[in-house]
Amino acid sequence: MKLDKDNRKRLSIKTILATIVVVLIVAITANSLSNAGRLEVVESQGIVSGFYSVGKHFNNVVVGLGNFFGDLVSFRSNSKKVQELKSENDKLKQKIIDMESDVDKLDSLERLKKSLNYVSTNQRNNMVSASIIGKNNGDWYKSFIVDAGAGDGVKTDSIVINGQGVVGIIYSVSNHYSKAISLIDSRASVSFKLAKKNDYKGVITTSSIVGSADFTDMNKLLQGYLFDPKADVKKGDLLVTSGLGLYPENIPIGNVSRVTYDKNKSMKTIRIRPSVDFKNIDNVSIIPPRKVQ
Numbered sequence: 001m002k003l004d005k006d007n008r009k010r011l012s013i014k015t016i017l018a019t020i021v022v023v024l025i026v027a028i029t030a031n032s033l034s035n036a037g038r039l040e041v042v043e044s045q046g047i048v049s050g051f052y053s054v055g056k057h058f059n060n061v062v063v064g065l066g067n068f069f070g071d072l073v074s075f076r077s078n079s080k081k082v083q084e085l086k087s088e089n090d091k092l093k094q095k096i097i098d099m100e101s102d103v104d105k106l107d108s109l110e111r112l113k114k115s116l117n118y119v120s121t122n123q124r125n126n127m128v129s130a131s132i133i134g135k136n137n138g139d140w141y142k143s144f145i146v147d148a149g150a151g152d153g154v155k156t157d158s159i160v161i162n163g164q165g166v167v168g169i170i171y172s173v174s175n176h177y178s179k180a181i182s183l184i185d186s187r188a189s190v191s192f193k194l195a196k197k198n199d200y201k202g203v204i205t206t207s208s209i210v211g212s213a214d215f216t217d218m219n220k221l222l223q224g225y226l227f228d229p230k231a232d233v234k235k236g237d238l239l240v241t242s243g244l245g246l247y248p249e250n251i252p253i254g255n256v257s258r259v260t261y262d263k264n265k266s267m268k269t270i271r272i273r274p275s276v277d278f279k280n281i282d283n284v285s286i287i288p289p290r291k292v293q
Contacts, residue, residue: 129286131147140278142278145178159247160286165274183278184206184274192204221273234259235257247290255272256272
């Protein structure tokens with residue numbers, strides 16, 4: 001619609017200027033014929049022809065000026081349209097970013113729902129949902145801060161989980177936020193059992209190589225040992241919390257990535273690939289610790 005208006009403006013300018021030229025030519029021609037009424041027909045035709053030629057060139061100039069001003073109007077109009085389109089494009093880009101962010105949040109919440117499968121009904125009633133708002137330097141989530149505290153029901157030694165499994169434990173609580181360490185922090189440890197056979201239990205601690213500048217292997221994040229040196233444990237076996245200590249029972253910890261028998265200590269040591277992605281944690285659930293007598 002705007003383009004049609006611009007074209008009409010250009011046409012109007014050309015029409016007005018052309019009309020002025022025609023009127024001038026007619027007026028000049030009429031005046032000349034009146035003053036030289038007895039001129040020969042041939043001479044009159046020559047004069048008219050001369051005026052026509054001059055008028056034609058003048059008309060071309062006027063038309064050119066009309067085109068120039070019309071193009072100028074069109075340029076300004078198009079420049080405005082370009083700015084409007086650019087502004088609209090920027091708004092659409094922001095909407096896409098917001099929509100992608102909303103989708104990520106929904107996906108995160110859907111994953112977090114899985115954590116409900118790891119706790120009892122009573123624990124669900126006391127569960128607190130939280131988001132991580134700070135962490136240690138580096139890629140790995142060894143320690144972090146959540147936006148829930150004593151005012152939300154969080155206590156020291158509360159257990160942090162997500163839809164993948166055990167994340168860590170709360171060690172400091174304020175009214176509105178809490179600090180936690182994850183399983184890959186050197187201060188953390190957890191008792192485990194084999195999901196396939198509850199009789200095989202052990203303890204998991206952080207691998208000694210965590211924190212090394214060149215550390216990249218998820219399969220070596222955690223290490224541990226079994227109480228029974230004859231335990232039938234194999235690569236790929238799933239480990240879950242045993243229920244001993246503060247951690248509730250049957251929450252996924254990770255899968256065995258390597259088994260080694262230490263003859264000097266007469267025990268089986270293992271490497272574990274954690275169920276939780278300790279490079280990407282956003283939303284978590286916090287549950288009260290088990291009461292240990």
